[in-house]
Amino acid sequence: MDFAFTDDQRLLQQTLRQFAKEKLLPNYARWDRGEKISREEIREVAKLGVFGLRVPERFGGQMADYVSCGIMAEELSRGDFNYSLFIQLGLIASELLSDYAHPEVQAEWLTRHAAGDAVIGFGLTEPSAGSDAANITTRAVRSGDDYLITGEKASITFAGYADACLVFARTGESGARGISAFLVPLDSPGVTRQVYKTPGERLTQRGSLFFDSVRIPARNRVGDERGGFAQAMVAFDFNRAIIGLACVGAAQQSLEETIDYTKGRHVFGKPLAKFEGVAFQVAEHLTLIEAARLVSYKCLWLKEQGQKHTKEAAMAKWLGPKAAAEAIHACLILHGHYGYSMDLPLEQRWRDVVGLEIGDGTPEIMKGVIAREAYGREFTAYRD
Ligand SMILES: Cc1cc2nc3c(=O)[nH]c(=O)nc-3n(C[C@H](O)[C@H](O)[C@H](O)COP(=O)(O)OP(=O)(O)OC[C@H]3O[C@@H](n4cnc5c(N)ncnc54)[C@H](O)[C@@H]3O)c2cc1C
Known part of the structure; x- marks a missing residue:
């Protein structure tokens, strides 16, 4: 069993983490205050490789491995959760068009997509x-x-x-x-x-x-x-792990911010971090976020190996957004009144990840998939 990223994947992780911290995080609140992303900014996003992740090279993409797609979602979400939506929707479009579209449609739209000229x-x-x-x-x-x-x-x-x-x-x-x-x-x-x-x-x-x-x-x-419905379900499958990792990135960033904050904030004569009531909360959320991360990357690794990953995808999609929403909520409270303000990114992150508890399939639907995989199709609720 090997849990390590390759050298290339580690480099990607470091590069994106730096980019998210320096370029995305300081601007995260813009969209919340009503700003709209420009075409030029979308093309800039494309230069990072965000749209071309699974576009064949002949159309300008890079056909990255699936684990690298997950790394991109996790790392960019640390800076701005919204950017993970470009990855999620981009991957679905790339996979469906590459596998099933007419060659002329592929040549036009995959090329434009990889360049950031078409969302x-x-x-x-x-x-x-x-x-x-x-x-x-x-x-x-x-x-x-x-x-x-x-x-x-x-x-x-x-x-x-x-x-x-x-x-x-x-x-x-x-x-x-x-x-x-x-x-x-x-x-x-x-x-x-x-x-x-x-x-x-x-x-x-x-x-x-x-x-x-x-x-x-x-x-x-x-x-x-x-044949459209079956295609959609296949595209959904691994993308659920991308959603899991996007939520994990947002939560991990929030937990690290909370560790820093609780080390520096003193109450009753000592740092907040020294109270187990505080540090144990962080410990619990770090553990649940790590579990969500592992099942998400496992799903992507299985996909890369050509193995079945439906159950892991549904687990990642259920656990990732749920664990992230709960972790970010705890981080917000642990920041006291500063947390309940729009000066810190916590409340925006919380609102952002909750959307993906619903989008792409609700918790109940994910549990239905996991149960179906465990019990067998004949025990699904929607079959007589
Ligand atoms: C942020 C966001 C982004 C989205 N982006 C897209 C997009 O790009 N493209 C797109 O096509 N859709 C998109 N959606 C829609 C999303 O996929 C649907 O909202 C989702 O599948 C749930 O469908 P619904 O809203 O109709 O809820 P409903 O299906 O009406 O469900 C309502 C409630 O009932 C529960 N429920 C439903 N069936 C069962 C059951 N059998 N047993 C127990 N409980 C059940 C659900 O879990 C939910 O809590 C997005 C949604 C959000 C919030």
Whole structure:
């Protein structure tokens, strides 16, 4: 059993940790105060390799190993949790387009994506279908060499400025087997957007995308007709470990800030850190965060080896955001009244990680996956 990163991975970790501390952390609050990320800043993010992580080299990407993708999510989140959303959504788009898209669509969109010239969203959720995603009602109807897409996608990360979206729409019977995937350019006639007011992750401009008979060429279908749902589930799988690590990074940073603070703050004649009621809290959260980190990297390592990792992915997605939200909450309280202010990043981090307790599958859905893997499919609640 080998728990070590390779030399290259360690170098990546050190470089990104430094970058997150110096460049991202001082600016983390901007998005919370209403600033919007510019196109130029998105291209700068791309120069770090954030968008091209799993884009083939011939399209300008670097085809990094999966553990390195996790390192990037963990380290950037120490500075600004929002940047991990570029990694999460970018990885899903890269994997789906690389594996299933028409070669012309790949050449155009993967190249633009790797360069940071195109942000690509993921559109599965609808107002009436989230956890129960197989029940979506957005329709794609064949019209000659095109498809016409009609429906609403809700809670879509980057809805405010994405250039394209992977849209899941019904082309056949009810249930999972009637769903296909399409890459829809969001400057197409008939597309409108609505950005939500949200408690956190405001850089991402999450919102709804509306499609009113949006015409796209048939070659923009991603994969086979009616194969879209299964593709989405495969893309979700390892990405859940990326979410786990993004949350771990935010929590680890908060715990380290809390260690520093409690060493320096004196109460009743000695440093806060000398009270076991304080230090034991930090010890407990460090332990749970380490557990979340290990299951997340294990998942990515299994993926790299071509081994099954569904259970570990769901464990990482359940434990990572939960342990992080609890750790950051404790860090906030341990900072006293300073913690409950907008001068420190703790309250923003807490709001940011809570979003990913829900996004990409709620705790109940993750436990359902873990239970299904343990008990067998015949014991799932949604099967008679
Ligand atoms: C920050 C954020 C980013 C997101 N980004 C995207 C995105 O980019 N693209 C996209 O398509 N979607 C996105 N989503 C949507 C997200 O995937 C859904 O919100 C999520 O899957 C849950 O669906 P829902 O909101 O409809 O809740 P529901 O499915 O209505 O669930 C409501 C509650 O019921 C519980 N529940 C549901 N089913 C069961 C069950 N069988 N047993 C027990 N409890 C159950 C859930 O756990 C939850 O607590 C995002 C959401 C958030 C918060």
